[in-house]
Amino acid sequence: MTGAPRTCLVVDDSRVVRTIARRILEAQGFAVTEAADGQQALDACRARLPDCVLLDWNMPVMTGIEFLKRLRAEFGERPPVVFCTTENDFDFIEQALAQGAQEYIMKPFDAALLVDKFTQAGLL
Secondary structure, three states, rough: OOOOOOEEEEEEOOOOHHHHHHHHHHOOOEEEEEEOOOHHHHHHHHOOOOOOEEEEOOOOOOOHHHHHHHHHHHOOOOOOEEEEEOOOOOHHHHHHHHHHOOOEEEOOHHHHHHHHHHHHHHOO
């Protein structure tokens, strides 16, 4: 790959989840930045829009779905968003996709699942 690495913003209130996701994504060639809640993520996107976002649903300050709504209102269809959450009810999945998420991953996840979903979303 030439040029700058692709960037991914990992948004999760769990430092452990962010660290695991970072390691997996860096192994796939991404430069990773992190945010612990939706407001930090929105601020990060305003400073430098990433190539993609890995997003948790349940976080303090601003939830993942609220972040996604505001992201789409400000930036349109970019960047692609992959939800990664414990919420497994179909209504959550449907809402995430309706608001513009490209994929939906259930926690816990492993490297194979994350890579597969990023591939399905056209990010790898």
